[in-house]
Amino acid sequence: MKTKVTILSLTVLVAMLSFTVEHYGLSWPGYFPKPAYDFSKNPPDSAKIQLGRNLFYSPVLSLNSTISCASCHSPYNAFAHTDHSLSHGIHDQVGNRNAPALFNLAWQKKFMWDGAVNHLDMQPLAALSHPKEMGESLPSVVKKLNQSAFYRSLFYQAFGDSVATGEKVLKALAQFQLTLISANAKYDQVRQGKTAFTEQEERGYAIFSKYCNSCHKEPMFTDYSFANNGLPADSTLKDYGRWIITQQREDSLHFKVPSLRNLSYTFPYMHDGRFKKLQQVIDHYTEGIQDYKVVSKKLRKPILLSEEEKIDLLSFLLTLNDKEFIYNPKFNYPGKK
Amino acid sequence: MKKIIIILLICFDQTGYAQKEAVSIRFRPVFDSLPIETDKKYPYKNDSIEISVIRFYVSNISFYQNNQLVAELEKKNHLVDIENPASQLIQHIGEKKIQYNSIHFSIGVDSLTNVSGAMGGDLDPVNGMYWTWQSGYINFKLEGKTKLCPARKNQFTYHIGGYEYPYNTLQQVELPVVHNNDIMIDIDIRQLLNQLQLNEVYEVMSPGEKAMVIAKNISSVFSLGK
Numbered sequence: 001m002k003t004k005v006t007i008l009s010l011t012v013l014v015a016m017l018s019f020t021v022e023h024y025g026l027s028w029p030g031y032f033p034k035p036a037y038d039f040s041k042n043p044p045d046s047a048k049i050q051l052g053r054n055l056f057y058s059p060v061l062s063l064n065s066t067i068s069c070a071s072c073h074s075p076y077n078a079f080a081h082t083d084h085s086l087s088h089g090i091h092d093q094v095g096n097r098n099a100p101a102l103f104n105l106a107w108q109k110k111f112m113w114d115g116a117v118n119h120l121d122m123q124p125l126a127a128l129s130h131p132k133e134m135g136e137s138l139p140s141v142v143k144k145l146n147q148s149a150f151y152r153s154l155f156y157q158a159f160g161d162s163v164a165t166g167e168k169v170l171k172a173l174a175q176f177q178l179t180l181i182s183a184n185a186k187y188d189q190v191r192q193g194k195t196a197f198t199e200q201e202e203r204g205y206a207i208f209s210k211y212c213n214s215c216h217k218e219p220m221f222t223d224y225s226f227a228n229n230g231l232p233a234d235s236t237l238k239d240y241g242r243w244i245i246t247q248q249r250e251d252s253l254h255f256k257v258p259s260l261r262n263l264s265y266t267f268p269y270m271h272d273g274r275f276k277k278l279q280q281v282i283d284h285y286t287e288g289i290q291d292y293k294v295v296s297k298k299l300r301k302p303i304l305l306s307e308e309e310k311i312d313l314l315s316f317l318l319t320l321n322d323k324e325f326i327y328n329p330k331f332n333y334p335g336k337k
Numbered sequence: 338m339k340k341i342i343i344i345l346l347i348c349f350d351q352t353g354y355a356q357k358e359a360v361s362i363r364f365r366p367v368f369d370s371l372p373i374e375t376d377k378k379y380p381y382k383n384d385s386i387e388i389s390v391i392r393f394y395v396s397n398i399s400f401y402q403n404n405q406l407v408a409e410l411e412k413k414n415h416l417v418d419i420e421n422p423a424s425q426l427i428q429h430i431g432e433k434k435i436q437y438n439s440i441h442f443s444i445g446v447d448s449l450t451n452v453s454g455a456m457g458g459d460l461d462p463v464n465g466m467y468w469t470w471q472s473g474y475i476n477f478k479l480e481g482k483t484k485l486c487p488a489r490k491n492q493f494t495y496h497i498g499g500y501e502y503p504y505n506t507l508q509q510v511e512l513p514v515v516h517n518n519d520i521m522i523d524i525d526i527r528q529l530l531n532q533l534q535l536n537e538v539y540e541v542m543s544p545g546e547k548a549m550v551i552a553k554n555i556s557s558v559f560s561l562g563k
Contacts, residue, residue: 038453038454041453041454042454042455116470116471116472117471117472118451118452118472118473119452119453119454119455119472120454121454121455122454122455122462122467122472125462125467125469126469126470128469129469129470130469130470138462138463138469139463139465142463165457165461165463166455166457166461166462166463166464167455167456167457167461167462167463168457170454170455170462171454171455174454174455245471246501247504247544247545
């Protein structure tokens with residue numbers, strides 16, 4: 001009898017852990033928080049997602065038709081830009097920041113490294129209009145789309161009206177990006193009771209929970225805040241982050257806390273891509289912080305780790321890579337028709 | 338017979354149209370009490386001035402009788418553009434007659450709308466009234482040129498917006514009106530320019546303290562036209 005009860009309660013527990021939320025045809029694990037995106041205002045629909053996917057991969061969004069969103073947000077890098085510390089746009093111009101990875105965007109409230117953008121729908125406007133990124137304007141993109149028979153047909157399928165507008169372009173792009181849910185890393189499989197951490201990963205998880213989880217909070221591995229993590233300002237870029245946006249001095253050198261999911265695919269690291277390797281990132285937090293008075297409160301206590309502990313931490317961090325997400329064919333280039 | 342028809346017509350008028358309320362509200366940017374024409378030279382401070390852009394949002398237009406709300410326009414946000422005369426005329430059609438002695442509206446787009454994602458119509462970012470590098474609507478645009486302005490090509494550019502505390506630039510305007518089917522609201526641009534200090538502050542294109550001051554200046558030059 002006792003064993004039966006134990007088996008039953010274990011089954012219930014596993015069922016609870018692997019519980020999946022279904023919302024407008026999208027799904028994510030039950031342990032994810034409530035999304036910030038209001039799906040009722042832009043309900044996902046397969047034709048709109050396909051339109052958004054085509055727009056995401058289309059150079060029509062740039063001034064000289066050379067750059068698409070995917071140029072700096074490649075699916076094989078969890079939609080980040082690899083190899084370049086600072087991303088480049090039209091005419092090989094180099095910008096000021098490292099293009100961030102794109103996934104689990106429905107949970108994010110502010111966008112860009114400095115939080116300049118307040119809604120996923122509006123984010124494409126920043127890259128579209130920046131002279132060093134796509135160098136275009138929304139009215140001109142809408143005009144080009146209205147001249148394309150291919151896009152008129154996609155707009156018709158998505159909205160029942162072939163005329164492109166700014167609103168439709170932005171909502172379709174948001175819909176494709178909302179589908180980019182990454183929730184099948186080894187970490188997730190462990191949480192769902194499908195597999196277990198190795199001993200080394202367990203030790204790393206304990207270190208992570210003690211030192212990193214306050215900002216890179218589970219299960220999204222970010223608390224979506226902005227923080228000064230002790231990186232000295234780059235003297236050539238003079239980028240003071242969130243201060244520029246809020247005009248509040250206390251936000252100086254504050255940048256978005258990025259999610260740690262898929263971190264092997266998203267190198268280089270930090271807003272200016274100054275670190276190429278994860279090891280350098282860990283070394284920054286243990287030995288690199290120069291002035292503890294200016295860093296965010298949660299970082300004021302030094303993090304002391306032995307070389308073995310650093311390797312343990314790294315082995316846990318690698319369980320956040322979601323290979324299925326990287327190679328999901330639904331997220332790839334849609335092909336030319 | 339004629340009399341009967343006239344009586345019938347009067348009856349029809351009373352039962353049909355007379356029950357409804359129809360008010361036209363015209364927003365008219367003026368210079369010395371005359372409607373502004375773009376790229377026309379106006380004498381100004383012993384020199385001259387040209388206006389090339391005046392565009393702004395008028396939101397939440399409502400009618401009050403002794404501080405009691407009696408009616409509000411269904412459409413919340415209206416983009417008024419000096420280049421598009423139709424946009425300057427806003428119609429209110431109500432199901433029943435109302436008594437009112439003041440009209441209230443805001444200049445700009447409220448903070449909730451600013452954080453609610455992509456919108457269409459007058460609020461579509463394609464209209465050029467949305468910042469791209471930082472989220473938020475531009476509530477009021479004024480551009481032009483005068484030799485009094487030391488900027489490149491003597492051009493002044495005021496793009497006034499910002500929805501977040503402490504730089505929320507949305508302005509409320511209340512104007513006493515007499516019941517009228519055609520309300521004219523003048524925006525006195527000469528008076529606004531007098532307040533702007535064209536020789537010192539001539540390019541304001543982001544939220545902040547300067548935008549806050551100018552937003553208040555803007556709201557002070559809306560008045561009931563004659």
